[in-house]
Amino acid sequence: MRNLFMKVNYDGTHYDGFQTQPKGNTIQDQLEKAIHHLTGEGLKITASGRTDAGVHAYGQPFNFLTSSRIPIERWCLALNTRLPQDIVVTEACEVPLSFHSRRGAKRKTYRYLINGNRFPDPFQRRWQYHHPVALNIPAMEQGLAHVIGTHDFTSFASRRSTKTSHVRTIFETHMEVDRSMCRPGSSDQGVIHTYITGSGFLQHMVRIIMGTLINVGEGKCQADDVAHILAACDRAAAGPTAIAKGLALWNVEYGETEK
Amino acid sequence: MRNLFMKVNYDGTHYDGFQTQPKGNTIQDQLEKAIHHLTGEGLKITASGRTDAGVHAYGQPFNFLTSSRIPIERWCLALNTRLPQDIVVTEACEVPLSFHSRRGAKRKTYRYLINGNRFPDPFQRRWQYHHPVALNIPAMEQGLAHVIGTHDFTSFASRRSTKTSHVRTIFETHMEVDRSMCRPGSSDQGVIHTYITGSGFLQHMVRIIMGTLINVGEGKCQADDVAHILAACDRAAAGPTAIAKGLALWNVEYGETEK
Numbered sequence: 001m002r003n004l005f006m007k008v009n010y011d012g013t014h015y016d017g018f019q020t021q022p023k024g025n026t027i028q029d030q031l032e033k034a035i036h037h038l039t040g041e042g043l044k045i046t047a048s049g050r051t052d053a054g055v056h057a058y059g060q061p062f063n064f065l066t067s068s069r070i071p072i073e074r075w076c077l078a079l080n081t082r083l084p085q086d087i088v089v090t091e092a093c094e095v096p097l098s099f100h101s102r103r104g105a106k107r108k109t110y111r112y113l114i115n116g117n118r119f120p121d122p123f124q125r126r127w128q129y130h131h132p133v134a135l136n137i138p139a140m141e142q143g144l145a146h147v148i149g150t151h152d153f154t155s156f157a158s159r160r161s162t163k164t165s166h167v168r169t170i171f172e173t174h175m176e177v178d179r180s181m182c183r184p185g186s187s188d189q190g191v192i193h194t195y196i197t198g199s200g201f202l203q204h205m206v207r208i209i210m211g212t213l214i215n216v217g218e219g220k221c222q223a224d225d226v227a228h229i230l231a232a233c234d235r236a237a238a239g240p241t242a243i244a245k246g247l248a249l250w251n252v253e254y255g256e257t258e259k
Numbered sequence: 260m261r262n263l264f265m266k267v268n269y270d271g272t273h274y275d276g277f278q279t280q281p282k283g284n285t286i287q288d289q290l291e292k293a294i295h296h297l298t299g300e301g302l303k304i305t306a307s308g309r310t311d312a313g314v315h316a317y318g319q320p321f322n323f324l325t326s327s328r329i330p331i332e333r334w335c336l337a338l339n340t341r342l343p344q345d346i347v348v349t350e351a352c353e354v355p356l357s358f359h360s361r362r363g364a365k366r367k368t369y370r371y372l373i374n375g376n377r378f379p380d381p382f383q384r385r386w387q388y389h390h391p392v393a394l395n396i397p398a399m400e401q402g403l404a405h406v407i408g409t410h411d412f413t414s415f416a417s418r419r420s421t422k423t424s425h426v427r428t429i430f431e432t433h434m435e436v437d438r439s440m441c442r443p444g445s446s447d448q449g450v451i452h453t454y455i456t457g458s459g460f461l462q463h464m465v466r467i468i469m470g471t472l473i474n475v476g477e478g479k480c481q482a483d484d485v486a487h488i489l490a491a492c493d494r495a496a497a498g499p500t501a502i503a504k505g506l507a508l509w510n511v512e513y514g515e516t517e518k
Contacts, residue, residue: 009378009380009381009382010381011381011382056382076377076378080378080379085379085381085384086381086384087381088378088379088380088381089378090377090378090442091442118335118349119268119335119339119347119348119349120339120344120347121268121347122268122269122270122344122345122346122347123268123270123315123385123386125344125345126382127382183349183350
């Protein structure tokens, strides 16, 4: 048996999320189907975590045990020819049998894109939340800083969360504005990129943080309210769940010894 | 009567090009339908030029005469709510009745994208030609320089061209490589952006120039062969017509007095 570790990019627009579910068309289903087509094995893959319906990923890690002897350098191309065009495997390597994509993940980064320009971008619209109303970006950055550290994130978790603990650690956050597609002389705000890196994330956590930050940006609440919302440990205190399409899993890091 | 000038961005993936044609679903059809829905007028628009099926545009200019009194600042949003999501009007202004989008155009720039990374990008695949085999980019740049100037471009025009003269002027060209999506330590070449600015372009001209440059990049011919191909005035001398999806109309400039 070999334990193979891979990374996959996917445009999640047309999928019911990463993880297999009844009657769903998921990224996991497509990957397992491609592996079955290639090796004949009806195996299950393990990813670093699930992503919601409509959420995208750059380099989502996954691994699986296989008895196939196909050389490691052939796997990416062999799987990509068997996958739909919106799912692309970009890396493959062999790892120790003990390696586990979810349990071994040390840091995960998500990216959320808000297009603050007056008009949507027809090319990037599938992964940008279009918000043409002016946002107070410095206030959003100040609000975002409040989530850094170890906190109980109950206010920023789906009510359907079944986790016994809602304590998570956010290591760092970063916002930047790309103004390259702004029309000269316009009131276009640019595309706001928000990166959030943490030990792990609860269901809808990044999307609820973003929905709350958008409230801050619109002036519906203040940057420092984010601290009060966090302390409340009550989903009702936070803002709405921002639309899935703006979100992408951006990076997952493992410890040196694991891989 | 008012003469309205607008700019439109479109993802051409699902369209039969810009210009109305029998049984076609074109960008022009969609724009005229949206205008008809808004004003009740069954008018014809004039663009700076046509684009082929599958070709995209950033800021394609067009104009039309209307008797509508809708204030100019309302037009973009009013049309966008009536257009499919892959077509977005971004600018609108009133121009002198004599202004003509095609006749007034002084300089047009096209962009062609080649993704030279090992694997396609699922997010950008609709507007990138994926060419994972190593390309000699300096040779391509050297070849590209030969098209600058005023030449008979018969070698780089579709055999179906009905123009009486194939003489056009290329003012400038530019290539740059975006390595931001390259995987560290990989043989990824990055995404090659090629910009070509000219007085006007013949049918398939940019795509045949690009197909020829790809031949140069693959070592099938030399950079200086581009000069001989140009001199031959024979479509058979040039390379293949590069795939439409890599091409986008990037910018159109008018004289100061026109607009």
